[in-house]
Amino acid sequence: MGILEVKDVGKRFGGLQALGDVNLSVKENSVHAIIGPNGAGKSTLLNCLVGKLIPDTGSVMFDGQSVLGRTPYEINQMGISRVFQTPEIFSDLSVMENMMIPCFAKRDGSFRMHAIENMMDEKDIVEKAEAMLVDMNMADKREMHAASMSRGDKRRLEIGMCLAQEPRLLLLDEPTAGMARADTNNTIDLLKQISDERDITIAIIEHDMHVVFSLAQRITVLAQGTPLVEDNPENIKGHPKVREAYLGESA
Amino acid sequence: MLGLNKKDMTLLIAVAVLTMFAPFFLNPFPTDSAMAQFNAGYPDLMQRFVIFGIFAIGFNILFGLTGYLSFGHAAFLGVGSYAAVWIFKLFTYNVVPAILLAVIVAAVFSVLMGYVSLRRSGIYFSILTLAFAQMMFALAYSVLSNPKFNLTNGETGLQVYPNDPQMFHPEGMQDFPHLFGLYMNSTYTMNVGPWAFDFNTGYYLCAVVMLAVFYLAIRIFRSPFGMMLRAIKSNQTRLNYTGLNPRPYTLAAFVISGAYAGLAGGLMAAMDPLAGAERMQWTASGEVVLMTILGGTGTLIGPVLGAGFIKYFENIFSKINDAVLHQWFAFLPDGLEDFVVFIIHPFVGKGWHLTLGILFMLVVIFLPGGLVEGGQRIGKWIKNRGKSEDSDAGPKTEPAE
Ligand SMILES: Nc1ncnc2c1ncn2[C@@H]1O[C@H](COP(=O)(O)OP(=O)(O)O)[C@@H](O)[C@H]1O
Numbered sequence: 279m280g281i282l283e284v285k286d287v288g289k290r291f292g293g294l295q296a297l298g299d300v301n302l303s304v305k306e307n308s309v310h311a312i313i314g315p316n317g318a319g320k321s322t323l324l325n326c327l328v329g330k331l332i333p334d335t336g337s338v339m340f341d342g343q344s345v346l347g348r349t350p351y352e353i354n355q356m357g358i359s360r361v362f363q364t365p366e367i368f369s370d371l372s373v374m375e376n377m378m379i380p381c382f383a384k385r386d387g388s389f390r391m392h393a394i395e396n397m398m399d400e401k402d403i404v405e406k407a408e409a410m411l412v413d414m415n416m417a418d419k420r421e422m423h424a425a426s427m428s429r430g431d432k433r434r435l436e437i438g439m440c441l442a443q444e445p446r447l448l449l450l451d452e453p454t455a456g457m458a459r460a461d462t463n464n465t466i467d468l469l470k471q472i473s474d475e476r477d478i479t480i481a482i483i484e485h486d487m488h489v490v491f492s493l494a495q496r497i498t499v500l501a502q503g504t505p506l507v508e509d510n511p512e513n514i515k516g517h518p519k520v521r522e523a524y525l526g527e528s529a
Numbered sequence: 530m531l532g533l534n535k536k537d538m539t540l541l542i543a544v545a546v547l548t549m550f551a552p553f554f555l556n557p558f559p560t561d562s563a564m565a566q567f568n569a570g571y572p573d574l575m576q577r578f579v580i581f582g583i584f585a586i587g588f589n590i591l592f593g594l595t596g597y598l599s600f601g602h603a604a605f606l607g608v609g610s611y612a613a614v615w616i617f618k619l620f621t622y623n624v625v626p627a628i629l630l631a632v633i634v635a636a637v638f639s640v641l642m643g644y645v646s647l648r649r650s651g652i653y654f655s656i657l658t659l660a661f662a663q664m665m666f667a668l669a670y671s672v673l674s675n676p677k678f679n680l681t682n683g684e685t686g687l688q689v690y691p692n693d694p695q696m697f698h699p700e701g702m703q704d705f706p707h708l709f710g711l712y713m714n715s716t717y718t719m720n721v722g723p724w725a726f727d728f729n730t731g732y733y734l735c736a737v738v739m740l741a742v743f744y745l746a747i748r749i750f751r752s753p754f755g756m757m758l759r760a761i762k763s764n765q766t767r768l769n770y771t772g773l774n775p776r777p778y779t780l781a782a783f784v785i786s787g788a789y790a791g792l793a794g795g796l797m798a799a800m801d802p803l804a805g806a807e808r809m810q811w812t813a814s815g816e817v818v819l820m821t822i823l824g825g826t827g828t829l830i831g832p833v834l835g836a837g838f839i840k841y842f843e844n845i846f847s848k849i850n851d852a853v854l855h856q857w858f859a860f861l862p863d864g865l866e867d868f869v870v871f872i873i874h875p876f877v878g879k880g881w882h883l884t885l886g887i888l889f890m891l892v893v894i895f896l897p898g899g900l901v902e903g904g905q906r907i908g909k910w911i912k913n914r915g916k917s918e919d920s921d922a923g924p925k926t927e928p929a930e
């Protein structure tokens with residue numbers, strides 16, 4: 279049993295069958311990549327996992343519990359964090375505040391009325407957020423306005439914010455899309471380091487083969503809403519069906 | 530001190546000094562001088578400055594922090610006033626229970642309005658609050674005022690009549706709101722040469738209350754809760770995917786700001802034991818929006834400045850009539866005098882709204898951060914002039930003031 283079990287998930291948008299009978303099992307503490315051509319349904323699948331979309335059929339189990347019918351914040355509190363295709367951070371807040379919010383969410387749950395305390399007096403939160411900034415190599419940007427950072431730094435911050443919640447499963451939707459080569463390599467290194475150092479499962483949607491083959495232990499190829507194959511990177515590289523559906527086009 | 534950092538403490542002390550010595554600051558001109566009509570240090574107006582300051586401080590906790598723009602907050606102010614006057618009618622002229630009930634009733638109403646309206650955001654939220662407030666206005670103005678059940682006394686407004694029960698109103702006490710015997714309308718006038726300064730009990734009560742709730746607002750701004758509210762304004766998607774539920778946070782902010790409005794309404798009734806439906810009209814809700822934006826949305830002191838600014842205009846500019854204008858421009862040749870008066874006429878007296886509108890537009894376009902931004906720019910300009918052209922003044926993020 280994997281930590282994430284997707285069974286027969288189907289999703290229709292009007293006349294379009296975006297997902298049809300997707301089965302997927304993600305093993306705990308592994309890095310699992312989902313690849314596939316544009317429009318294959320990768321983002322739709324991910325949205326079904328985090329509560330943004332509700333699949334028409336099938337089930338999604340995380341750690342033995344169904345996530346269907348729960349709101350995004352409830353699913354997050356179960357231990358699934360998500361990194362977006364374009365970084366979603368609190369642009370109007372400082373980098374430190376960005377990092378403190380997930381720490382509060384981890385400690386206090388989805389709502390707590392702490393309206394009189396000074397947030398800087400929450401020593402455990404401040405320490406944890408500072409440590410995470412150091413881990414993310416951005417301690418010097420502590421007081422910066424999050425909006426004024428480079429795209430690579432925003433991505434880094436977003437990943438750090440997700441990690442601050444100590445999730446069991448980290449989902450990433452094309453985390454390097456639109457990034458320069460250097461930023462892409464930094465992100466790969468960061469993700470590698472994360473998966474080596476932490477007890478965390480990573481599921482990554484990616485278009486960039488370089489990223490996928492540097493990171494993944496397991497790869498699922500999705501085409502037109504259904505999984506074509508699931509295998510380890512070596513076998514995927516040579517798989518004729520994959521070449522035809524995917525690599526052939528992009529090469 | 531008091532759990533505030535140095536900067537916030539300085540601000541609180543500055544506001545305390547300004548409010549406590551307001552009777553002096555606001556009456557800078559000798560009583561008989563031509564400029565005396567720009568004096569704002571009379572009890573009635575000073576009370577309004579701080580009461581609307583309270584209203585705007587509370588409104589800013591919702592609008593400034595979360596970005597949810599309510600067009601219905603005057604309803605809570607009105608509800609607070611009605612609640613207070615009912616205490617005067619049934620029980621006592623002591624303002625303490627009246628103000629407490631005003632806050633509680635307004636908070637209860639804001640739970641209802643907030644619960645429904647916060648299901649939507651953006652313009653839909655604003656429209657829902659507007660609709661709610663207009664319904665409450667209609668209720669107060671006519672529905673709840675009929676011979677069988679007269680809760681609001683309709684057009685006339687709710688007031689205290691001699692045959693009201695007033696169960697705990699002792700014989701021999703004056704028929705006016707008081708704080709354990711200190712009457713709200715008692716004023717001591719201090720004459721210093723040609724100057725006169727009014728010290729009014731009601732004003733000082735309102736000012737002390739405002740300082741207390743201003744302090745509370747600073748604490749809220751600096752709290753984890755305040756940061757969550759700013760996070761809601763910044764990116765609700767990220768908040769949701771960070772395991773936080775925005776709904777209870779926004780509702781709490783809504784209720785706090787509603788309670789502030791109720792407090793303002795209660796104080797208003799305590800200063801003058803009347804409550805009318807016009808207090809709840811959408812124009813009154815719009816006014817607090819203007820105050821907040823004009824002063825500086827999301828800043829601590831902005832709403833207070835905005836409230837003072839608008840109330841000053843309303844009371845001082847609206848009193849300038851043609852006779853006054855003619856007096857000012859009497860030194861000009863007759864024809865020219867008439868012409869100048871003709872040009873200025875639409876902007877003063879009943880036309881003060883026109884001036885306010887123009888000023889509002891200028892502020893929004895050139896100073897999006899409101900009067901506070903104006904102050905900061907002037908401050909920076911003075912600093913830079915002193916330092917000549919230093920290049921170390923790199924862009925720095927300023928936390929909310
Ligand atoms: N909310 C939506 N409404 C209608 N169609 C959608 C929606 N989201 C995605 N689709 C469609 O579903 C298909 C799969 O999209 P998506 O999951 O974004 O693909 P991928 O991420 O693999 O590129 C596409 O044809 C897309 O146009």
Ligand SMILES: [Mg+2]
Nearest residue numbers: 320321322452
């Ligand atoms: Mg996609």
